[in-house]
Amino acid sequence: MRSFIQQLSIYTSLIFSLFGALSSNAQEYPSKPITIIVPFSVGGGVDTVARLLGEKLKDSLGQSIIVDNKPGGSGMIGALAVVKANPDGYTLLLGSAGETAINPFVYKTKMQYSPSKDLAPISLITKIPNVLIVNAYSPFKTIGDIVTFAKNNPGKLSYSSSGVGNPQHLNGELLDELAGTEMIHVPYKGAAGQIIDVTSGNVDMTFVSYSGAKNFIESGRVRAIAFTSAKRQDFSPNVPTISEYKPLQSYELENWFGLFAPANTPEPILQKINLEVTKALRDPALVKKLREQGGQPAPMTTQQFNEFIKKESLIYARVVEKAKITAD
Incomplete structure (x- = not known):
């Protein structure tokens, strides 16, 4: 019995020592x-x-x-x-x-x-949140325009992203899923190429961060269609969200x-x-x-x-x- 009590005392001391060491590390951090x-x-x-x-x-x-x-x-x-x-x-x-x-x-x-x-x-x-943008001369003014065209023309509407499997790619796939459309994904190795090809008309649209598209939007080279967030953004309150389009009201992916x-x-x-x-x-x-x-x-x-x-x-x-x- 005495041996058990002695062992328990040792274990208890070790536990308190460990917690003491962790607390001490946190107090000293960072050194x-x-x-x-x-x-x-x-x-x-x-x-x-x-x-x-x-x-x-x-x-x-x-x-x-x-x-x-x-x-x-x-x-x-x-x-x-x-x-x-x-x-x-x-x-x-x-x-x-x-x-x-x-x-x-x-x-x-x-x-x-x-x-x-x-x-x-x-x-x-x-x-x-990413923002969906199109060429300034694109006929698409709203997300409704895009969905309508994509439904009537399967496989003809293209969108770019900065890589396979990233959030921008998933933005397009989620849109396809909820809208019942079939768009073509064109992956790039960075935001610059994916936006430039939208401005030149090689790709119909792209999902991209607002900071990446800001200069293009403000210079009038592209048009912001909608954000991928559930709510509008304070830094660009006039741009709607995809979810504001009633058939896509559950859309949200940031x-x-x-x-x-x-x-x-x-x-x-x-x-x-x-x-x-x-x-x-x-x-x-x-x-x-x-x-x-x-x-x-x-x-x-x-x-x-x-x-x-x-x-x-x-x-x-x-x-x-x-x-x-x-x-x-």
Whole structure:
């Protein structure tokens, strides 16, 4: 009996020591610069958001924030680098919906990591609705015009995106599904090409982030038809949503950017980062800059973000399966 009590006392001491160490780590964190890996090129939407957020976190956490761009593999090269990093809170991922939620359904066995198992969600940063645009001289003025033409002319209407299986591609497939149409998907390797070919008339329309299309819209080279979000956007309130067209009232599919850490990062550190991110995303100056990038700041608790990803993943999985999207 005495031996059992002694063992129990040892185990109890170990548990308290562990919690004490974790608490101490969180209090001392960060004690050196933090790296935010961006799985896309410099100058893109994710990169811009990472740098804006990094400036705020540098001030609140008292450490330098290094943005490290690791593009390629549809975002998976950068994400994998974070998965393999030491789970101590000093290497984070500013990722999009693609490499953290959609790709497992598109690439399947080709994936070298499992986002749900290998990444720890910290917070949603911003929701990024895409906007459907057409050439300025296109006969299409509304989403109703597009649906009517597509129904009467199956296989003749084309839309571009910046790659197979990304949110823009899924936007088109969801439109096909809900409208009962059959459009042609034309994938590109970036926003520049997909928009230029709309302005030149090589492609009928495209789904793209508002920041990517803003200069083209304001210069009159393209026409904004509708956003893919459920509600209109403050930064462009005159552009309707696809869901405002009654036959497509259930339409909603947005891209989003979120902050992640490697799995097994101590919970107190995750919570400390989440707290500072939430504070940053409530700063009016940062909110203004994020909206200028075509996004809506949307801070969440770690648990809320985890549930958000699960819910979004169900939508992505259904669209991918229905459209039979593969990476081949």
